[in-house]
Amino acid sequence: MNWELKLHLAAHPVAYPLVRAVGRIAPVVRVPRVGVVVSDAALAKEVLNDPAHFTKTGPGSPADLWTPVVGPTVLLNMEGAAHGELRRKLSGLFTPRSVSELCGAVLDAPLEELRNALRSGRPVDLVAVVRRLVGAVICGLVGLEASEAVAAHLAGTAITSEIRLGRRSLTPAQVLRCRQSLGVLTRPAARAWADGDPATVPGRMRQLGLTEEEALGAVAAFVLTGTETLVSYVPRLVALLHDFGWLDRLAADRSRVDDAVAEALRVTVPSPVMLRSVAADTRIGRVRVRAGDRVVIATISAATALGSFDPERPHPQEIRQLWFGAGPHFCLGMPLAQAEIHAVLGAVLDATPLSVVDRSAAQRVLIPSYSKLVVRSG
Numbered sequence: 001m002n003w004e005l006k007l008h009l010a011a012h013p014v015a016y017p018l019v020r021a022v023g024r025i026a027p028v029v030r031v032p033r034v035g036v037v038v039s040d041a042a043l044a045k046e047v048l049n050d051p052a053h054f055t056k057t058g059p060g061s062p063a064d065l066w067t068p069v070v071g072p073t074v075l076l077n078m079e080g081a082a083h084g085e086l087r088r089k090l091s092g093l094f095t096p097r098s099v100s101e102l103c104g105a106v107l108d109a110p111l112e113e114l115r116n117a118l119r120s121g122r123p124v125d126l127v128a129v130v131r132r133l134v135g136a137v138i139c140g141l142v143g144l145e146a147s148e149a150v151a152a153h154l155a156g157t158a159i160t161s162e163i164r165l166g167r168r169s170l171t172p173a174q175v176l177r178c179r180q181s182l183g184v185l186t187r188p189a190a191r192a193w194a195d196g197d198p199a200t201v202p203g204r205m206r207q208l209g210l211t212e213e214e215a216l217g218a219v220a221a222f223v224l225t226g227t228e229t230l231v232s233y234v235p236r237l238v239a240l241l242h243d244f245g246w247l248d249r250l251a252a253d254r255s256r257v258d259d260a261v262a263e264a265l266r267v268t269v270p271s272p273v274m275l276r277s278v279a280a281d282t283r284i285g286r287v288r289v290r291a292g293d294r295v296v297i298a299t300i301s302a303a304t305a306l307g308s309f310d311p312e313r314p315h316p317q318e319i320r321q322l323w324f325g326a327g328p329h330f331c332l333g334m335p336l337a338q339a340e341i342h343a344v345l346g347a348v349l350d351a352t353p354l355s356v357v358d359r360s361a362a363q364r365v366l367i368p369s370y371s372k373l374v375v376r377s378g
């Protein structure tokens, strides 16, 4: 059974077949009510690297969706000098040292528990485990108690589950619901910013020169981008390795882990679509686009065109890292994401041989995911 296809159809029963069918027609196609759909990797990178013509702030762009909920300074709804400056201020949180200290402090103990649970032969639901682990990392990153990990993940999914491909903005009722979900996280962060204690991350953000609005925006951005992507990806990575017979191979030869992780990112594409708004008339490939048009970059079509999961397949330049974006909005949290992925995968590989004994697909979620993936060692 093709579980990846099952996950996509469970999440987006109408939009997924539509986007894939459009990708088979031509690399760039104008689709009424959806936008200009780009399904080719090289053209996708051209769009992402051209902020003069394609922005995240115009009509139909992510800003239309996010700004009413999270405010104007969340990176993913900013452009230009202010965007570059905020990224610069936050980059210190994602240096190799910061990332490894954070992951060590937050993940070492629960990963040891995971190893022990697996080695004892108990069935373990990896979705529930990853949800707790990545929630705890985000809480550590933004200075919340690890006990808020589940709340962090719930806040993220409460917001992203309101988003569908055909939706250009949220209704007032949706905005209210999303703001209430986010408040669970931003209220303690606002207190930490006001206290200014550099031992907390909001306090450190204040020392780095972030205003309260910027610090709370960063908290919101990290919760939105840094939880659901990994809760989707890590179980899918393990499932792919299991289904294609790679778990034992990797356990025996860890030098191939990086290739397997990159290939699973290419096949799963945890951020399946990116949105832009056309700022000035131009062309994408042979298609003319006008200011105000909405551009839907179908990363899922661009990346998966190469074929099914095969960690021995080299990635051509135009596809490399496309699942983390390109250009000025390239995923700021990639070093943290990679560290979390490698940490969890390492614990899973330590417990091989391992079988998937039960799984199910999450229905109508933004990012295709397993709702459970139960594995057992032995």
Ligand code: HEM
Residues within 6 Å of the ligand: 075, 076, 077, 087, 221, 222, 223, 225, 226, 227, 229, 230, 233, 269, 270, 271, 274, 275, 322, 323, 324, 325, 326, 328, 329, 330, 331, 332, 333, 334, 336, 337
């Ligand atoms: C497998 C996991 C992840 C994937 C596939 C992923 C993918 C992406 C992609 C594709 C973008 C660019 C979107 C666009 O240009 O429209 C992005 C942006 C971003 N990501 Fe990630 N991400 C992941 C994990 C994380 C984590 C763990 C964090 C850290 C908390 C994070 C923080 C961010 C931020 C802050 C941005 C916005 C950057 C900006 O607009 O300047 N991401 N991510």
